[in-house]
Every structure is written in C-alpha cells, then in structure tokens.
Amino acid sequence: MSSHHFVKEQQEPAVLILDADQIRFEQLSPLLEWVPTVLVSEYALDRVLSWGIKIDVILASVSFQATNQQLLEEQYPVKFIAAEGELYLEAGLEFLLATDHKAAHLIGISHISAFDLGTKLDLITITLLDGDWKYYPVKSGEFKKWFPDSTIHIHGKEGMPLQVQNDNGELILPITYATMLEVPEGITSIKAPGIFWIGEQVYS
Template identity: 75%
Template sequence: MSSHHFVKEQQEPAVLILEVDQVRFDQVSPLLEWVPTVLVSEKALELVLSWGIKIDVILASESFQSENQHLLEEQYPVRFISASADDYLQTGLDYLISSDHSAVHLVGLAHLKALDLREKLDLLNLTILDGDWKYYPVTSGEFKKWFAESTIHIHGEEGMPVQIQNENGELILPITYATMLEVPDGITEIKAPGAFWIGEQVYS
C-alpha cells in the first residue's frame, strides 16, 4: 500500500480552508506534508488553486458548481458538496465526522468563533489557524506546557476565572475579550472550570 493511500485512511488531520485573506501558502504547506484530505470553500478556492495543491472537496453553492463543472476534471477526483457562505464550516465539519476523520486544521477561521465549536470538540480534534496564530482547545479544564518566553492568548467564556502558575508565580484572573499572557521560559500551568482555547503565535 502506498503512503498516499495509507494517509487517506483518515490517519492525518484534514485541512479545511475557509478564508485566505490573512493566510499565506508557507503557513499552510506544513499541514499538507502527509497528503491529508483537503476541503476548500468556494470563497477561498481561487487562491488555493493557484497554490497548486491537491483538493479533495469544494464547498460551494449550487450555482457555483454548475458554472465550474470543469473543476471536476481538472482536479479529479475532487467532489463538490453544496454549502452556502454562512455554513461552509458546519458543512465541512459534518462531512469530516461522517467520513470518520478524527482531526482537522481549520484555516482562516476567526478565533472568536472558537467558542461556537464546543459541540464538535467531542467528535474532532480541532486546531485553528487565524493569521499568525494557532489555537487549540483545552476541554479538560487543565493545561500544562513548556513555553519559550513569549505571549500566549487564553480564549474562553467571558468572565470565566483562570488560574495560572509558572516561574512568575501564581495568579487568578477572569477571561476577557483578549486575555494575553506573558509567559517565561519553562512550564506554565493553566486551570479553569470550563473549556478554553490557547493561542500561540507560530508565524511572525
């Protein structure tokens, strides 16, 4: 069995590209290393096609599909899935769940929409690439990681208290719209009474 067929068995996190306004190819290309399933919204399609990558699913309106049947040959074996502009995300996630994927990178999704994904977190391992930042959920309410000295973003329900412990000491603060936290070299522990997301700046 070739490696291509091996990874198409949903072993690798899929890539769902929703918007490309704040996204560069060099940010996305590491996600494509093992030939994952790639879904692209109609809105992002033109730029993604210019990258020359293999697309598996195009999320598009029925009018777009009828006007762009040539893509079915040019990108074979691509398939269309009907979706309107306001439900690319939901339709893409439902497709991935129904096709037994367990993980997906969401490219070009505003991190502010992360809290809308709560019901999907039991079904999919999600990460969000929003501009230069990568976000991942902490569903257990407890998080522990070694960081290089940097700034991280804690995103969750407004007002939810979080307890933070690292070499700088311990503090408890409520999550606000943009809870940015300077972390020192070393282990940082974060605890909260509910799910939250951690954002790291992965590109500069």
Template identity: 65%
Template sequence: MSSHHFVKEQQEPAVIILNTEGLNFDGISPLLEWVPTVLVWQECLDTVLSWGIKIDVILATETFQKENLQLLEEQYPVKFLTASPENTLDEGLQYLLATKHPAAHLVGVSHLRCMDLEGKLHLFDLTIMDAGWKYYPVKSGKFKKWFAESTIQILGREGMPVEISNENGKLMLPLIYLTQLEVLEGITEILGTGIFWVGEKVNSES
C-alpha cells in the same frame, strides 16, 4: 503515490480552508505534510490551487457548481459539497463526521468561533488557524506546556476563573473574552473551570 510510511486512512487531521487572507503557502504547508483530506471554500479556490495543493472537496454554492463543472475533470477526483457562505464550516465538519475524520485544522476561521465549536469538541480534535495565530482547545480544563518567551492568548467563557502558574508564581484572573499573556521561557500551567482555548503565534516558530 508511493509511500513508505503507514498512515491509516483518515488518521491525519483534515484541513478546511475557508479564508486565505493574510495566509501564504509556507504558513499552511506544515499541515499538508502527510497528504490530509483538504476541503476548500469556493472563494479560496484560486489561491489554494495556485499553491499546487491537492483538493478533495470544494465547498460551493449550487450556482458556483453549475458554472464550474469543468473543475470536476480538471481537479479529478475532487467533489463538490453544497454550502452557503453562512454554513461552510458546519457543512465541512458534517462531511468530516460522515467520513469518520477525528481531527481537523480550520484555516481562516475566526477565533471568535471558538465558543460556537464547543459542542463539536466531543466529536473532533480541532485547531483554528487565524491571522498568524494557532488556537487549540483544552477540553480537560488543565493545560501544561513549555513555551519560549512569548505572548499567548487564552479564550474562554467570559468571567471564567483561571489560574496561571509559571516561574513568576501564580496568577488568578477571570477571563475576559480574549486574555493576552506574556509568558517566560519555561513551563506554564493553566487551570480553568471549563473548556478554554490557548492561542500561540505561528510565525514566530522556526
């Protein structure tokens, strides 16, 4: 593939696709712009292949691998990585750690997994794409961003106090597991006492 830009190997966030329900190619294509490493769970394989995406690793059970050996030729140089439905995400992240990928988009991973991933945030920059929303962690506990008028979500430890400020003033509240917030156009700042995640609707972006 000829390429006129110089992207260091592994610099692009990898993409792990574990569920394609409610997802179309347009929703994921921005993540593929610089040809990242793509890992796909076996149940999503047909859908992802139909999008014409180059897949690097198929996360699959041993049974699936035995029954689909032809994929290694058809999709060369794809590899199989053994995983079970319970540990696909862990296996995928373990692979990215071993291959020195510092960042990943987790597609079709439930936002309910946010808290489980906190132990991995010192190893990776992670973004979760779930049902039309994009969630990213605020590791420092301090967040500041310009938003168009929209709805955002804040996820964090139940009861963690956060302070939200924008043109309307300041608001202090304890997080319930998922706090939905209407924000005005302009800068919104959020301060928390620990890690929290911010969710934005993806399909409302142009």
C-alpha cells in the same frame, strides 16, 4: 489513482480552508506534509489552486457547482459538497465526521468564532489558524505545556477565572475579551472551570 489519494486513511488531521486571504502558503505547507484530506470553500478556491495544492472537496453553492463543472475534471477525483448560505464550516465538519476523521486544522475562521463549534469539539480534535496565531481548545479544564519566553492568548468565557502557575509564580485572573499572558521559558500550567482556548503566535 494518484498516490495522493492512495495513502489516505484519515489518520492525518484534515485541512479545512474557509478563507485564504489571511494565510500564506508557507504557513500551510507543514500541514500538507503527510497528505491530509483538503477541503476548500468556493471563496478560497482561486487562491488555494494558485498554490498548486491538490484539493479533495470543494464546499460550494449549487450555482457555483453548476458553473464550475470543469473543476471535477481538472482536480479529479475532487468532489463537491453543497453548502448554501455560507454554511461552509458546518458542511465541512459534517463531511469530516461522516468520513471518520479524528482531527482537523481550520483555516480562515476567527478565533472569536471558536465557541460556535459547540458539541463538535467532543467529536473531532480541532486547531484554528487565525492569521499568525494557532489556537487549540483545552476541554479538560487543565493544561500544562512548555513554552518559550513568549506571549500567549487565552480565549474563553468572559469572566471565567483562570489559575496560572509558572516560574513567575501563581496568578488568578478572570478571562477578558483579550487575555494576553506573558509566560517565561518553561512549564506553564493553567486551570479553569470550563473550556478555554490557548493561542500561540506561530508565525511572525
């Protein structure tokens, strides 16, 4: 048994990679520091393997599994999880819930798909990495955080009113498709009557 698998007790957020085309290894590297469970879809597999990352679960069609049995030995003790019709996200989240994971970083999913996660957000803490941006949900309707002088993206139901308060004053505005907000250095608080997502540019 490798040390990689010995330390796992589902404490660290899992890493679920659906598509690796828009991600660089240096963006992933900090997420792997504490040896999380790593799930990869068949489409992202070649790129992820080229980075030398140890994979725990491959989400793949039955036909892919049949023609790539050697991966079970090369990546031992990796396991295949069947995902037909490109339902990799659904299969990956179901696996994480079944194995009692509390949190996951999703990579290669557009923030526009955030609302497809639905009731899963009640069961597992999710962060999305979409290109150079990191998105996390605000489920309580109220959010407060210190930001550097920067621009954040607020993603939510079209037309939902937001109340924003920081050193620039107080602002009430409806969410639109791309609500970009300039925030000054310091605490910004945001309130809304429903769930919304905050996006921060974490890489440049």
